[in-house]
Amino acid sequence: MAPDALLNRKKVDSQVANGPTQKIVDETGQQGNPVPRLQRTPTLDHCPDSYDDLEGLEYPPAMYTAMEKYLPPELLGAPRTRKLEVLDRILAKYRPNGERSRLQKHSEYRDRIRHSYQPLHQELYSLDPEKFFVQTFLDAIKDGTPEAFRRVMTEPSPGIYIFSMLQPTFCSKMLDEVEHFERWAANARIKIMRPNTMNKYGAVLDDIGMESMLDQLMSRFISPMASVLFTEVGGSSLDTHHGFVVEYSMDRDLELGFHVDDSEVTLNVCLGREFNGGELFFRGIRCDKHVNGEVRPEEVLEYSHVPGRAILHAGRHRHGAKAITSGHRINLILWCRSSTSRELKKYQNDFSSWCGECQLRKQDRRRRMVNPKRQVTV
Numbered sequence: 001m002a003p004d005a006l007l008n009r010k011k012v013d014s015q016v017a018n019g020p021t022q023k024i025v026d027e028t029g030q031q032g033n034p035v036p037r038l039q040r041t042p043t044l045d046h047c048p049d050s051y052d053d054l055e056g057l058e059y060p061p062a063m064y065t066a067m068e069k070y071l072p073p074e075l076l077g078a079p080r081t082r083k084l085e086v087l088d089r090i091l092a093k094y095r096p097n098g099e100r101s102r103l104q105k106h107s108e109y110r111d112r113i114r115h116s117y118q119p120l121h122q123e124l125y126s127l128d129p130e131k132f133f134v135q136t137f138l139d140a141i142k143d144g145t146p147e148a149f150r151r152v153m154t155e156p157s158p159g160i161y162i163f164s165m166l167q168p169t170f171c172s173k174m175l176d177e178v179e180h181f182e183r184w185a186a187n188a189r190i191k192i193m194r195p196n197t198m199n200k201y202g203a204v205l206d207d208i209g210m211e212s213m214l215d216q217l218m219s220r221f222i223s224p225m226a227s228v229l230f231t232e233v234g235g236s237s238l239d240t241h242h243g244f245v246v247e248y249s250m251d252r253d254l255e256l257g258f259h260v261d262d263s264e265v266t267l268n269v270c271l272g273r274e275f276n277g278g279e280l281f282f283r284g285i286r287c288d289k290h291v292n293g294e295v296r297p298e299e300v301l302e303y304s305h306v307p308g309r310a311i312l313h314a315g316r317h318r319h320g321a322k323a324i325t326s327g328h329r330i331n332l333i334l335w336c337r338s339s340t341s342r343e344l345k346k347y348q349n350d351f352s353s354w355c356g357e358c359q360l361r362k363q364d365r366r367r368r369m370v371n372p373k374r375q376v377t378v
Helices: 061-068 080-092 099-116 135-143 146-151 168-187 211-229 339-345 356-377
Strands: 021-025 031-036 154-157 160-164 240-249 256-259 265-272 275-277 280-285 300-303 309-314 317-321 324-337
Touching (some): 031 080, 061 080, 211 265, 211 309, 211 324, 309 317
Antiparallel strands (some): 275 324, 280 317
């Protein structure tokens, strides 16, 4: 739900191009040796290397694994070190100024937590479906068909899916774990790195050791649904995530402004506690060009949170949170991302398969093409 930037934010993660090579400029501003360009389509029968055992990577290991399928054929059989070098050089071109320093600070922050923080509920750090999820959700995932998914969901507005997901015991333990971590950070005089640029409270669950658990949550439980429900926006190729909790109360964040998420698909589950207000509001899905466009009446939806109940939507679905009026609300958010979709989107001009404004403009162009022909035949 929460954004990583305002609506006009710039998102650049990696590079794809058309052609055999491209010269890039290194961090000193000098032109280096040509670096192979990524292919537009992956080599589907290639089994990529795993990068999970490598330390000090600037990006999640899964991103390197996913991108490897897009390397030119002559590099697919190269040693892993060579492929890593090429992928790092491609990614380096899109690294903002100061990114290396930020990544270093983040790495040190994680290391300190890893070596000093003692979890309250260790069982939360390994995915246990029988103890995490309600039975209806488990049955739908086990069935794996679109019909099974839709049986346990409601779709109050196009592209917004609501379903029961988390058991009360899991929600309670996760709330306790978050509070335990916040107390530990305060006592250790560690400033908690917040989930994004708009939420001033909350914590990144990946930072406290839940990255593996959340990766399993995405790959085993969210991806099967997303590949059916969000194919047009990268739902079938999710490979990385950003998992966190956000907090709202009278003495914390009250509300959240109109925004889009830095994700292809967003999972938002209320953990509790007791609260009033704080409804989510949705205003239609848009591409970057039309993100500030007008809202159509049929795109308007308000959603009231219920502990344990999930809402699943495209990251580009514009939304916000109204002010909480009393109590304390904590939500678990999982931004699910597709590096493949982000690469290919840079070379697309038509997003009418999912952008509401692009759809209207395309329909208008068709009408204008048809009307002159009718006039001629009269």
